Amino acid sequence: MKVTRLLAGSLLAATLVAAPALADNHDGDEPQDRALVILTSDSLQTQGMAMILSNAMQQQGTDLQILLCDAAGHLAVEGYESAEAINTPPSNPAGQVKPEGILQMLMEKGAQVDVCAIYLPNSDLGEDNLREGVGVAAPGPMAEMMRDPSIPVYSF
Template sequence: MALGGIAVADSHGRGEASDKALVILTSDSLQTQGMAMILSNAMQQQGTELSILLCDAAGELAVEGYASAGAIATPPSNPAGQVKPEGILQMLMDNGASVDVCAIYLPNSEHDESDLRTGVGVAAPGPIAEMMRDPAISVFGF
């Protein structure tokens, strides 16, 4: 989260809002995954071009047919009631978000590239590092 805060402070310090964001999700926590997806959705609705990188246990969200052990309750202001992180992820993808798993996710899991949801890629370290270094791209970690 600190890295994201720095990126946001930097972009706001120049008087211009970033229209691109990189969300890096590694947590296996249902609530953390859910909040990362809910915030990503809010950013996308506000016009942010999203790139999502799923690493470690969060990589499971990218696997076709994966179902979270439970759903998360949304705030009273959200009429959706209960949602699953993988459902929001698919909605984000349907609305143009770029989603990749970390380069080391597949070789360290029981999955291969054919197990991934349609549209999910495998990130290369170079392009992700470029995004992380770009002061015009806000970076958020969960």
């Protein structure tokens, strides 16, 4: 009898302690997946691949944070156009795409895009040259995201 009460009490205590941790859904909403995509490459195909994969993640429900630096920072500049378009696979109806076009589409669908903190000071550009909605990342919050084990980091 004492063992049964002890087990029942332990089970109740465990349930009370675990319930808040298990209650990750609020008002029926699914928890939002997040991802940090860091793009620094000057390669047109690498930039395109990063944007295409980011688009696929966003379509699958991932909340995207995109950090652009070095040559990839140019994608965030208003009016920037890649020298050429990328051919998509035959199964893709888009035909040809440019990384900056996909980036703009991602932003319109809610992706947060920033240039790294050292991009503008090492160029002849200012914040007013960036696409509308593009910010300048602060190292502290970016480092927090990179350290957060629940946020995968993809670097291209």
